Amino acid sequence: MSVRYQSDFFGDIDADLEFDAPIGAMTYYSVGGKADVLVSPRSTDALSLLLRRCYNSNIPFRVLGKGANLLVDDLGVDGVVVKLNHNCFKTSRFNREGPIDALHIMSGYDLSKAIMETARCGLDGLHVLAGIPASIGGAIRMNAGGNFGSISDTLSTVTCLSKAGELSTYRSSDLGFAYRESKIPDPVIISATFSLTPGDPIHIRKSVKDIFAWKKSMQPLADTSAGCAFKNPINNNGERISAGELIDGAGLKGLTIGGASVSQHHANFIITTAKGTARDVLSVMKDVRTRVFDSTGIKLQNEVVVWSRDPEIQR
Numbered sequence: 001m002s003v004r005y006q007s008d009f010f011g012d013i014d015a016d017l018e019f020d021a022p023i024g025a026m027t028y029y030s031v032g033g034k035a036d037v038l039v040s041p042r043s044t045d046a047l048s049l050l051l052r053r054c055y056n057s058n059i060p061f062r063v064l065g066k067g068a069n070l071l072v073d074d075l076g077v078d079g080v081v082v083k084l085n086h087n088c089f090k091t092s093r094f095n096r097e098g099p100i101d102a103l104h105i106m107s108g109y110d111l112s113k114a115i116m117e118t119a120r121c122g123l124d125g126l127h128v129l130a131g132i133p134a135s136i137g138g139a140i141r142m143n144a145g146g147n148f149g150s151i152s153d154t155l156s157t158v159t160c161l162s163k164a165g166e167l168s169t170y171r172s173s174d175l176g177f178a179y180r181e182s183k184i185p186d187p188v189i190i191s192a193t194f195s196l197t198p199g200d201p202i203h204i205r206k207s208v209k210d211i212f213a214w215k216k217s218m219q220p221l222a223d224t225s226a227g228c229a230f231k232n233p234i235n236n237n238g239e240r241i242s243a244g245e246l247i248d249g250a251g252l253k254g255l256t257i258g259g260a261s262v263s264q265h266h267a268n269f270i271i272t273t274a275k276g277t278a279r280d281v282l283s284v285m286k287d288v289r290t291r292v293f294d295s296t297g298i299k300l301q302n303e304v305v306v307w308s309r310d311p312e313i314q315r
């Protein structure tokens, strides 16, 4: 246990603790090291107290969602990693507000479950995200989406905890949502509301199936990855272009370093084998960035979030 956590740092916080927790193995990549401590708070109050204490003591604080967009360095991460996996962070309820249904949902809720439930109830909106693995919190932070829409399209409000452990509710229009990014000022998303329009349940369920089938045909969903490694960049004409096509155009499909390679199926997916390490993935990403820049002059930006003890790697 780290010296910083002696003197009963967690003593009065209602939470499950796991020291030296293998969080890399909890991500979709299944590579990477441990967190000093993984904390699963049993209430929002406990999470609020933990947050305040970490920030007052200068202890790094991170939130782990489903780990579907995350690469944890092999040396792990310092400080506290929080996982919102207690039931209090996994509830949802509907309120009818005129012709629109408002879905209130906690951030630890599974996105695919929310998609299936709203589709079953004949509510239009979240189905555009079919096939994207995420918790509601992770999907909001990343503004998850694709060809059919983004999570911010139907998002009304987001409730967060600040560094001081205080709750604030923001209108989504104030949160700077853009392509695969948000400008949420607080470290933890606690819950959200969505405005969903009633529609035909049969039609919505068919859209879920069609979108999933499209995704499966376009992306290597059976391989181990964290989705797209890079954001689609903007070219000199101000148009967003496909990072996958740039990587493919540079002849990099199949590029392999150790146990990580550029997928043959979709060049923006970096996939790993059982022997892969986080440093293998980082090396492939670095090589891809350099070679795409050399051939096109375009700098690719990470879409995948990297956690490391080394600030140079985390950047």
Ligand SMILES: Cc1cc2nc3c(=O)[nH]c(=O)nc-3n(C[C@H](O)[C@H](O)[C@H](O)COP(=O)(O)OP(=O)(O)OC[C@H]3O[C@@H](n4cnc5c(N)ncnc54)[C@H](O)[C@@H]3O)c2cc1C
Residues within 6 Å of the ligand: 028, 062, 063, 064, 065, 066, 067, 068, 069, 070, 084, 107, 108, 131, 132, 133, 134, 135, 136, 137, 138, 139, 140, 141, 142, 143, 144, 145, 146, 180, 187, 188, 189, 190, 220, 221, 225, 226, 227, 228, 305
């Ligand atoms: C096979 C595959 C396909 C994918 N396809 C797509 C796609 O089509 N479109 C797309 O957008 N993404 C896609 N992704 C990436 C990923 O699914 C999304 O980015 C998703 O939103 C990540 O959610 P998560 O809960 O796993 O977040 P994590 O990966 O756990 O975390 C991502 C970031 O969100 C933060 N975060 C998580 N929860 C909270 C919270 N409660 N409060 C504050 N911050 C939080 C984390 O700290 C981290 O910075 C794909 C991934 C895979 C593996």
